[in-house]
Amino acid sequence: MEQEVLLSQEFQKVLLASEPKKKSISSSISSTQDEHGKSNITNGVDFGTQDDAFELDPQSFDKWVPFLRNAVENDQLNAIIQELDTSIDDNFQGLELQLLQDSQINDKLESSVNEISNIQNTIDSSLSKGMAELQEQLSQTTNDLIVKKQIFVNNKKTSMKISEAIILITKVIRILSLSSKCQELIVEGNFFKALQNLDNLEKLYLQEFRNYNFQFLKEIYESIPYLKSVTKDECLNLIRNSLNSNLGKNLTTVGEKFITTYQSDLLIDWMEKKKSMNLESFKFNSPVEISMRDQTILQTLNLDNFFHIEEFYDSIMIFQSLNELDYLFTEFSKEYEFRKSKIIYPLLWKRTSNSKTNVIPGDISTDTFTKQMNMTFLKEYLWKILGFLLYDINLHKSTDFVLVDNNYNATNDFWDGLMSRLLPYIRHFIRTGLTTDKDWIEFKDFLCIYVAILENYKLNIEPLYSILILLFESYCDISIKAFDDEFEILLNDDDFMPLTINDKSLFEKVAQICWMKDDENIKPTIDNENTGEFMVTLPFSPLYPMTCTLTKKTYSKLSSFVTIFYRHQLHTLNKLMVKTIDRIFTDVVNKKIRSKLESTSREEIAQILINLDYFIIAAKSFSKFMTRDNLMQNPDIEIKLSSIKNYSESRKLAETKLINLIDSKVSDIMETVDLDWTSNTIRQDPDISIVDLAQFLEMMFASTLVNLPYSVQILLIFREFDSLTKRFLDILLHDTPDLITKISILNFEVDIKYLEGIIPKIFPNHDGSGNMDFVETSSNFPTPMTPMSPTFNHSSEKHSPELIENNVKSLEETFIELKQYIDLLKSDNLAEYMMDPEVRNRKYPRVKFDNANLLIHKIEKSQNLLDSANTDDQADDNSSVFTRDFIGNNSSSSKIAKFFNRR
Known part of the structure; x- marks a missing residue:
């Protein structure tokens, strides 16, 4: 309907736009004729032969043709005619009256009516004929179309079946291709991709061919478990082959390479830096040293350069995708334990019941490992162990510790277990295998570098460091x-x-x-x-x-x-x-x-x-x-x-030994001293034994003691002079006979003064008053000449004259007690001492009363015997009685004194 409205509107515009060739009538009529002309055109009349004002322009008529053809094709000719009528009614209203009033026009209209009727008949017959032909053609075309459509449908079904067949064949070909590819990948060793292809093959079969009864595809599908099993077996074989290649002789090479690089490159480089940068307090492998290492040297120690473990990556992914990691762990553990046993051989990893059963517990001297052990063997063995430790670290770290069930301490566990077995052998080697300093230092440097590498790779260094402590302790022993x-x-x-x-x-x-x-x-x-x-x-x-x-x-x-x-x-x-x-x-x-x-x-x-x-x-x-x-x-x-x-x-x-030797010598000399206590002849010179004793003391202090420390010299000198005075006092008190003459006392005083006289000579340039000039001693007797004057080591530089003077006075005081006894026995008034305590305390403070009484009796007895020659017999008898009593008492006292003062 919308199309009809549009057609009508467009057609009316064309009609209104048409112009007649002649405009002899008024514009209003022209307008009417124009509209009427459209109607004529609409009726298909050719006005070219008309000689009137309504003759239409052929070009305008040409514009009608599309609309008329379109109306005919769409079976709308009646609608066009109706439209034309309507258009005439709409556009020529009022024109009829004008036309009727125009006679000329009326005439023409009358003549045109017949013509129009003829035209209509002609058009009707032409259209009927055309419609019949069109109907016939349409029927034929429809029959042809139906035939072709049937053919097309049949062809389309065939085409769909062919397409389905092509798709099926393509999928079959893909299955066959996947199957072939899987076998190729397995042969090539690319097992992870092979497994991926097997998964795709399985999925494709289950999705597309589960309901098909293709025997060959079923056989392919049933072979998938076998291919997976083959893949697993081949993965394990690859792992074994990888262990063969990585855990062979190259372990020793890797260990030696690391040790050599550390010792020859890193250590030498550090020693140079340490010296140039004044870093003496920092040691090798300390954080400071590690931070200053040459990275180019460390690049050469990249573990990936030594070990290739790509096979493990595929194997882990394969077994993980198969959900059989436990099986991989089990098989890997078995194989790895076997490899460890071979690596640490001849050391036993796990002692069996039939291995060395005759070895005494703790005795390794007959062990196979001990028999082979020397410096070269032990270094090569530890190189191999180091290489394995580095491989183990690299393997587990690269595989995220999957193979050891996330045991991040796996390498340390192996190392600790190995060291528990190896330590006794290393200790034995330290005790028996190291002989020279070169061996000790070489082995120490090797183990220290070894410890540094272990420390850098976070391995436990305590067992081996304990060996280093033992090594130093043993080195201390051999140094001693x-x-x-x-x-x-x-x-x-x-x-x-x-x-x-x-x-x-x-x-x-x-x-x-x-x-x-x-x-x-x-x-x-x-x-x-x-x-x-x-x-x-x-x-x-x-x-x-x-x-x-x-x-x-x-x-x-x-x-x-x-x-x-x-x-x-x-x-x-x-x-x-x-x-x-x-x-x-x-x-x-x-x-x-x-x-x-x-x-x-x-x-x-x-x-x-x-x-x-x-x-x-x-x-x-x-x-x-x-x-x-x-x-x-x-x-x-x-x-x-x-x-x-x-x-x-x-x-x-x-000091005690020296004192005893000097005392022994003095005692020997004293044994030669034989003083005459009954002498009645005064001597001007000392007794020859006293001279020998003085010469010995002087020579001893001048030669034997000259280099001793000053304190020791003073100690010995005081010790000897004190001992000497005590000996002479002991002789006076206990070794004198019952009768002592005053003349012998005077002679004894000469001897004692001679001995006292050597004191100043022990200290050179001493004058007895603090001055450093030598003077004669208080005794007027000559002193013996000695080869050299006794001197103290650097005494003139180190000790003041006042100190020397004090020492001289202190030595002279050792003779005071003995001199007081001599002065007492020299006295002409012995009764004064016996009767007057004040005199005893003032003149003889160091003299003991009992000893003085004993000596006085000896002097008096001697004096009485001397005076008895000029007295009568009665006096002699009385004197004898007194003498007997005195001698008796004196003899008893002498025995007691000798018992308690035996030398």
Whole structure:
């Protein structure tokens, strides 16, 4: 309907737009004719032969043709005619009246009616004929169309079946292709892709061919489990082949490569940086050293460069997709355990019931591993173990620890288990396999580098580090043994004489090597620049500087042993270091020097005492040095060697030994002293035995004791003079006969003054008043000449005259008691002492009354016997009675005194 309306509207516009060729009538009529002309055109009349005003333009009529054709084709011709009529009614209203009024037009209209009727008939017949032909053509066309449509439908069904067949064939071909591809991938070893293809093959069959009865496809489908099984088996074979290639001889190569790179590249590079950057306090493999490592060197140690484990990635993904990881773990664990056993052979990974059943528990000397063990074998074995540890770390880390069921400590577990078996063998090797210093250092460096690598890869270093501690402890033991051997030679070669040096450079070296007293200032005694002569005498013997050198050398050797690598348990190492130095000083030096105290040579004992005095200084100085240089680098640590106490005890023993030897010699000389207590002749010179005794004392202090420390010299001098005066007092009190003459007392005084006279000569240039000029002693008797004056070591430099004066006075006081006894016995008024206590306390405070009474009786008895020659018999009898009583009492007192004062 809409199409009709549109057609009508368009057609009316065309009608209204048409113009007649002639416009002889008025515009209104022209307009009407134009509209009427449209109607004529609509009726299909050709006005070209009309000679009137309504003749239409052929071009305008041509515009009607499309509309008319369209109306005919659509069977709407009646609608067009109706439309034309309507258009005439609408557009020519009022025109009829005008036309009727125009006669000419009326005439033409009348003549046109017939023509129009004819035209209509012609059109009707033409249209009927055309419609018949059209109907016939339409019927034919419809029949042709039906036939062709039937053919098309049949062809379409065939085409669909062909398409379905093509799709089915394509899917079959895909299954066959997948099956073939799976087999190819399995043969090529690309198992993960093979498994993916098998999954696709299975899915495709189940989705597309489950309901088809294709036998060959069913066989392909049924072969999928077998192919998966083959894939699993081949994966395991690939794993075995990978283990074969990675866990073969290349493990030793990898371990050696790491050790060599660390030792030859990283360590040397660090030592250079350490020296140039003043980093002495930092050790190898410390955080500072690690942060400064050359990355290009570390690149060469990338584990991916040594081990290829791609097979494990596919295998894990394959078994994971098959949901059979447990099976993979089980098979892998079996194979891996077998490989571990082969790697650690000849060490047994798991001891079986038939392996070495005859080996004594704890005895590994007959073990197969022990029989093969030497430096080369052990290094190669540990290279292999290191290579395996690195492989194990790389494998588990790269596979996210899937193969060990997320046990992140798997490598450490293996390492700890291996070390529990290996440690006894390494200890045995340390005890028996290392012989030279070179072997010890080589093995120590190897193990320290080994520990550094383990530490860098987060493996447990405690077991192997305990071996390093043991290694250092054993190295300390052999160092002590080496020190002992060399010290034994030095001790046997020592002359136990002060060290005299004639070479200035040698003296400077000795002064630098030896620990000296803080206030000691040793200078050459002769230094003639013109002649170039040089000489200096040091208090100690050659043993001391040689021992200092040997001790420093040993300490330096021990220190360098642990300085570069040892970073842990520093307190233990420090204790071992202190213990070693203490053992060197105590068990070797002190013990062997102490054994020399069995000597009977005073000179040797004196020199040992001097040496011990310096060894005490050495031990104290070494304690301070080790405190500053302690391995823990802790300034709060204070180290004090116990050898200081041991040296001090040996020094006291040496003093006692020297005193005993001197006492023994004095006793021997005293045995030769034979004083005449009944003499009536006054001597001007001392007794020859007294002279011998004085010469011995003077020579001893001038030679034997000259180099002793001043305090020791004073101690010995006081000790000897005190002992000497006590001996003579003992002789006076207990070894004198019952009768003593005053003349013998005077002679005894000469002897005692002679002995007292050697005191100032012990101290050179002493005048008895504090001045440093020598004067005659209080005795007027000559003193014996000696080869050299006794001197104290650097006494003139170190000790003031006041101190020397005090020492002289103190020595002279040792004779006071003896001199008081002599003065008492010389006195002409003995009764005054016996009767007057005030006189006793004032003149003779140190004289004991009982001893004085005994001696007075001896003097009086002698005096009475002398006077009896001029008296009568009665007086003689009375005197004899008194004498008998006195002698009886005196004899009893003498026996008691001798019992309690036996020498």
